[in-house]
Amino acid sequence: MKFNWGTGIVIAFIAFISFIMYFVINMSTNDKYNHELVTEDYYKQEVKFQEDINKQNNAKNLAHNLEINKTNDGLVIQFPEEMDVTKISGKVFLYRPSDKQSDFETPISLSTHNLLIPDTRLSDGRWNIKVDWQYKNINYLFKEDIQY
Structure with missing residues (x-):
């Protein structure tokens, strides 16, 4: 397989999407980050x-x-x-x-x-x-x- 600029762009997109998904999942599941409404009702x-x-x-x-x-x-x-x-x-x-x-x-x-x-x-x-x-x-x- 030949590594050219097209392959580099695809790898960059995959790395960027993985980076964003890591932070979304981390913020959603970690108890350290509190996502409460101002009031319950x-x-x-x-x-x-x-x-x-x-x-x-x-x-x-x-x-x-x-x-x-x-x-x-x-x-x-x-x-x-x-x-x-x-x-x-x-x-x-x-x-x-x-x-x-x-x-x-x-x-x-x-x-x-x-x-x-x-x-x-x-x-x-x-x-x-x-x-x-x-x-x-x-x-x-x-x-x-x-x-x-």
């Missing part, structure tokens, strides 16, 4: 997207929206001063993009206008905060990404 949440937009618009129409401040004790979520704290309810979701096990949810239970999320529950890095709350039967949604 991603498609159900997509249907509720317009509802979330309406809640965010309600929050934008407030005179004072929520504020998130970092303190030595943890994160403080400050609710508007003009609202009665006994009529505020809802949940706070904290999502850690780099570590699914760190995600948690806490109910809103207020005695003052501040809700403290303890420093012990938060590790350094990026957090996505989602506060889904109600006041006088009006739903509000506040989202923010922070570096802790």
Whole structure:
């Protein structure tokens, strides 16, 4: 068999395809590479997207929206001063993009206008905060990404 440029091109194509197939199979089967969706029920949440937009618009129409401040004790979520704290309810979701096990949810239970999320529950890095709350039967949604 004679080795010419045509044979070299065929060998190069076969080597390139083998190289790509190795990486595709390696990435698909190796547990080190995590291929999770952002949430388990991603498609159900997509249907509720317009509802979330309406809640965010309600929050934008407030005179004072929520504020998130970092303190030595943890994160403080400050609710508007003009609202009665006994009529505020809802949940706070904290999502850690780099570590699914760190995600948690806490109910809103207020005695003052501040809700403290303890420093012990938060590790350094990026957090996505989602506060889904109600006041006088009006739903509000506040989202923010922070570096802790």
